[in-house]
Amino acid sequence: MTKRPTRICAAPIPDKPTLPVLRAVAAGCKACDLWKRGTQTVFGEGSPAARVMMVGEQPGDKEDLQGRPFVGPAGAVLDKALAAAGIERKDVYVTNIVKHFKWEPRGKRRLHKKPNALEISSCRPWLEAEINVVKPQVVVLLGATAAQGMLGSQFRVTMQRGQWVKSDIAPLVMATVHPSSILRAPDDDSRHEEMRKFVADLRIVATQIKGLRAA
Numbered sequence: 001m002t003k004r005p006t007r008i009c010a011a012p013i014p015d016k017p018t019l020p021v022l023r024a025v026a027a028g029c030k031a032c033d034l035w036k037r038g039t040q041t042v043f044g045e046g047s048p049a050a051r052v053m054m055v056g057e058q059p060g061d062k063e064d065l066q067g068r069p070f071v072g073p074a075g076a077v078l079d080k081a082l083a084a085a086g087i088e089r090k091d092v093y094v095t096n097i098v099k100h101f102k103w104e105p106r107g108k109r110r111l112h113k114k115p116n117a118l119e120i121s122s123c124r125p126w127l128e129a130e131i132n133v134v135k136p137q138v139v140v141l142l143g144a145t146a147a148q149g150m151l152g153s154q155f156r157v158t159m160q161r162g163q164w165v166k167s168d169i170a171p172l173v174m175a176t177v178h179p180s181s182i183l184r185a186p187d188d189d190s191r192h193e194e195m196r197k198f199v200a201d202l203r204i205v206a207t208q209i210k211g212l213r214a215a
């Protein structure tokens with residue numbers, strides 16, 4: 001019989017948080033079982049004044065070991081796409097909807113496992129707290145886990161990517177693909193095409209923040 005996931009306790013979000021306080025408290029979070037499997041909590045990173053927040057699914061193997069989001073292969077794709085779209089890293093805060101690496105052993109490798117609904121809802125208060133502190137003008141949800149976790153299970157990235165969607169999480173909210181999906185493209189041509197579309201989505205964000213700067 002598979003073990004049912006259990007909620008241990010609510011995420012201990014402090015009153016009147018700052019990013020350093022949130023990061024310190026999240027380091028000891030045991031709101032779901034994932035803390036037992038991950039090396040450490042991987043909290044978001046970036047300027048507290050960032051205009052754009054990019055939200056991924058969960059840290060991967062490299063992020064888990066280094067304790068920093070988007071420092072592995074998917075992060076390299078994200079950095080390349082941001083540069084191609086003309087978005088400066090200093091304008092961006094990067095984080096994940098789940099802050100522990102969920103994995104299962106496959107030989108010597110730690111294979112990424114998708115977080116379940118309970119793990120997502122247990123961890124989401126940390127992301128909500130990050131949004132409340134940073135107050136980004138734009139939130140970009142990367143992939144279905146982040147998009148559905150914040151916008152509801154009916155949301156379809158394939159249908160609605162690159163569009164502004166109504167949400168109370170930020171003035172402007174968009175979902176697009178997760179950069180790791182580009183790495184999984186079956187051949188060079190489709191990888192280039194997927195990257196082109198990802199950059200096109202991020203250019204919409206770039207245009208928007210340039211407009212905010214000019215205003």
Ligand code: URA
Nearest residue numbers: 056057058060069070
């Ligand atoms: N994938 C994610 O969603 N987040 C990371 O931080 C790294 C890979």
